[in-house]
Amino acid sequence: MTVRLALADDQALVRAGFRSLLDNTPDIDVVGEAADGRAAVELALRTRPDIMLMDIRMPVLDGIEATREICAHPSLGNVRVVVLTTFEIDEYVFAALRAGASGFLVKDVEPDDLRHAVRVVAAGEALLSPSVTRRLIAEFVSTPHRTPAQTALINELTDREREVTAMAAQGLTNHEIADRLVISVATARTHISRAMTKVGARDRAQLVVFAYQSGLVRAT
Known part of the structure; x- marks a missing residue:
């Protein structure tokens, strides 16, 4: 399967570097570039990429607002946004995840x-490494306040769904969850999928955010 990818960054050199690298990857097709957040939203609507690499600090519309618009748009449900950051811990990363981003990368990624x-x-x-996830959550939601709506959603989950959600929030993959619970990978994936549906999570990253924001999992 070829992954269709779009780039959004206000630095032409950064865009060129990513494009040069990814255009030479057989299963990745770069379908367009944008130099600001508003253009990124328009690019997403025009090209319907599978992945949008999104810088945070951009003119006209910043990457967080652009991410929010893309993730909320009814016709862009299949677009996954990955935010690009200069540093591993960026004060805006958690806001981007809350806006609907599926993960983040530092710009000096190999x-x-x-x-x-x-x-x-x-x-x-x-795209959330366990160590960075824990540090982000500790930074931004160390004292969660569960709302009545979140309590109702948690109550919709079965005990096993709560269990796998907590493990996903700790950074475990489906294979690791399956090994720990002595179940098949397919079963672990099914539990995660059902939990995402019940809490209204767009993807696994949003399920992780929900787990911490609701207090289902506490930062340590």
Whole structure:
């Protein structure tokens, strides 16, 4: 399967670097570029990419607002946004995840790691490493206040769905969850999928955010 990818960054040199790298990857097709957030939204509507690599700090419309618009648009439900950051911990990263981003990458990512990241998100996984996830959550939601709506959603989950949601929030993959619970990978994937549906999570990254924001999992 070829992954259709769009780039949004206000620095032409950064866009050119990513494009040069990804255009030479057989299973990735770069379908367009945007130099600001508004153009990124228009590009997403025009090309319907599988993945949008989105810088955060951009003119006209910043990457967070652009991500929010893309993820909320009814015709862009299949577009996955990966935000690009200059540093591993960026004060805006969690806001981007809340806006609907499926993960994030630092701009000095190694070429092979970038290719792998694009494929991971295109396959429906969250691009959130365990160590960075824990630090982000500790930074932004260390004292969650569960709302009545979140309590109602948690109550919709079965015990096993709560269990796999908590493990996903701790950074475990489907294979690791399956090994820990002595179930098949397909069963672990099914539990995750059902939990996402019940809490209204767009993807695995949003399920992780929900787990911490609702207090189902506490930052340690």
